[in-house]
Amino acid sequence: MAVLPIPLKANWESAMTRLASFFLLVFVCSPLWAATIKVPTDQTTIAAALGVAGQGDTIQIAKGIYFENGLTAAVGVRLQGSGVILDGNVAGTDANILTITGSDVVISGILFQNGLNQITVTGNNAQVLKCRFRGGQGCVLITGNNAIVASNRISNRDSGDFINITGDDALVQSNFCQTGDGNIVVTGNRAIVTKNSMQTIEDEGTIRINGNDAQVTKNKCQGTDDDSIEVNGNNAIVSSNTCQNTNGNGIEVNGDNYLISGNKITNIEDDSDGISVSQTTASTGAGGTISKNKLKFIVEQALGLTVTGALISGNSVTVSGSEGEPSIQVTGNDNIIEKCSVKDNENDGFRIAGDNNSLSGCKATGSHKDGFDIESGAGNTLDKCQAVNCGGEGLDNGGTSTEATNCKFSGNHLDIGDGGSGITDLTGTKFTTGGIGTAQEVD
Numbered sequence: 404m405a406v407l408p409i410p411l412k413a414n415w416e417s418a419m420t421r422l423a424s425f426f427l428l429v430f431v432c433s434p435l436w437a438a439t440i441k442v443p444t445d446q447t448t449i450a451a452a453l454g455v456a457g458q459g460d461t462i463q464i465a466k467g468i469y470f471e472n473g474l475t476a477a478v479g480v481r482l483q484g485s486g487v488i489l490d491g492n493v494a495g496t497d498a499n500i501l502t503i504t505g506s507d508v509v510i511s512g513i514l515f516q517n518g519l520n521q522i523t524v525t526g527n528n529a530q531v532l533k534c535r536f537r538g539g540q541g542c543v544l545i546t547g548n549n550a551i552v553a554s555n556r557i558s559n560r561d562s563g564d565f566i567n568i569t570g571d572d573a574l575v576q577s578n579f580c581q582t583g584d585g586n587i588v589v590t591g592n593r594a595i596v597t598k599n600s601m602q603t604i605e606d607e608g609t610i611r612i613n614g615n616d617a618q619v620t621k622n623k624c625q626g627t628d629d630d631s632i633e634v635n636g637n638n639a640i641v642s643s644n645t646c647q648n649t650n651g652n653g654i655e656v657n658g659d660n661y662l663i664s665g666n667k668i669t670n671i672e673d674d675s676d677g678i679s680v681s682q683t684t685a686s687t688g689a690g691g692t693i694s695k696n697k698l699k700f701i702v703e704q705a706l707g708l709t710v711t712g713a714l715i716s717g718n719s720v721t722v723s724g725s726e727g728e729p730s731i732q733v734t735g736n737d738n739i740i741e742k743c744s745v746k747d748n749e750n751d752g753f754r755i756a757g758d759n760n761s762l763s764g765c766k767a768t769g770s771h772k773d774g775f776d777i778e779s780g781a782g783n784t785l786d787k788c789q790a791v792n793c794g795g796e797g798l799d800n801g802g803t804s805t806e807a808t809n810c811k812f813s814g815n816h817l818d819i820g821d822g823g824s825g826i827t828d829l830t831g832t833k834f835t836t837g838g839i840g841t842a843q844e845v846d
Contacts (some may be wrong), residue, residue, distance in 0.1 A: 447481075447491070448784065449474060455478045458505065464513070472498040472518050473835075479505035479526060484513040491518015491539060499523065500539075506547070510534060516534060520544055520563065527570070531555060539563075546570060548591070555576055564588050571614075575599060586611060592636075598620050601631075612636065615658075619644065630655050630675075631668075638681070641666065653698070655679045661691035668698045668705075676707040677723070687712030687737050703728040705745075711735040711757075718743045729754035729776065730767075735782075740765060751776040752793070755802075758782050767793060774815065777825075779804040785810055796820040807832055 405626040437459040446452040458478040466486035491500035500518040506526040514535040515521040527547040536542040540563035548570040557580040571591040592614040601609035609624040615636040624631035631646035637658040646653040653668035668677045677698040690712030698705040701723035730748035736757045742764045745752040753768025766789040767774035775791025784806040792799030797812035806828040812818035813835035
């Protein structure tokens with residue numbers, strides 16, 4: 404039975420169309436007289452049942468423990484179980500448990516344990532539903548389009564991926580993965596990865612997507628040794644995920660036209676960023692949106708962004724930069740940075756390198772160094788921004804033709820450094836302490 408994704412509203416119609424097309428394909432292609440084979444009633448072993456099964460047949464496995472491995476089939480079959488344990492360690496030897504080449508494979512309700520690779524399927528429309536996996540190496544390996552892997556529980560892995568899918572239009576939903584090496588990897592376009600829980604992952608990240616038009620939403624990633632979420636491709640949606648206690652980046656996106664929104668990221672360690680974005684095409688039409696993310700306790704940059712033409716809006720950061728990095732670093736041109744806040748950063752609050760970037764309604768509070776550092780570039784503007792109680796300068800300007808209008812600087816070591824050099828407009832800007840001058844170096 405397929406498990407529906409919960410895509411964003413804009414993608415609901417296309418998701419429903421894909422699902423309806425999938426069911427139509429299954430109905431049209433399924434044989435009219437598919438058989439049901441019961442184990443051990445009709446066939447004494449799962450291997451024997453697979454040996455006589457035809458395309459679309461259902462193998463119903465009775466409750467019990469089955470010590471079998473090296474199981475193969477060259478047709479699309481359905482394996483159903485309840486209270487079934489399929490153990491891939493036979494007489495002390497581990498081997499691949501189940502390998503099927505065929506379309507419309509459905510595997511449900513079975514606990515796979517030990518062995519090497521536990522499920523390997525080559526074919527379109529494969530489904531793995533409500534299974535459990537313990538030990539072994541790779542759990543679910545699928546090559547084919549329209550795969551659905553949902554509501555499974557995976558634990559105590561030795562090595563290999565939890566779930567690895569190569570193909571377009573994959574749905575990976577509501578899986579629980581805990582303890583051991585492994586991750587979820589999808590290589591293909593239009594992947595939907597949603598509502599998965601990943602906990603205590605050793606030597607790996609958790610979710611990695613290679614392909615365009617991916618949706619990665621509402622996942623929980625905790626205690627990983629690498630990036631929690633990594634997407635390589637254009638038009639990615641990464642939304643409403645929770646990432647914490649990670650030794651890699653919380654979220655890393657490499658591509659154009661991204662939407663990264665509403666994520667909560669906490670305790671990012673080991674020289675890593677909260678959100679890292681590297682835009683592939685340096686043009687305003689390729690920029691995306693990074694909005695309403697909440698980040699706390701980030702070792703390096705909370706937002707490390709190499710982008711052009713992006714909208715960076717409503718993000719909040721508390722405590723970051725313990726490795727000497729700014730809280731929000733934007734490298735690139737023509738970006739809009741609005742209503743973002745930084746509190747208690749151990750270096751600069753905002754650092755900008757590039758031309759014609761616009762900052763409005765942003766606030767840096769308690770940065771140990773500068774509130775705003777325009778590191779380089781021409782034509783950058785600040786409007787209605789605030790720097791409060793910063794240990795360095797409220798605004799350190801290394802650019803040219805910089806404007807700072809309607810801003811407020813208070814309680815800083817110095818409000819604006821270098822005598823205001825390179826700043827062409829300070830209309831409406833207020834200084835309550837420090838004034839304009841040349842700041843001393845602040846360690």
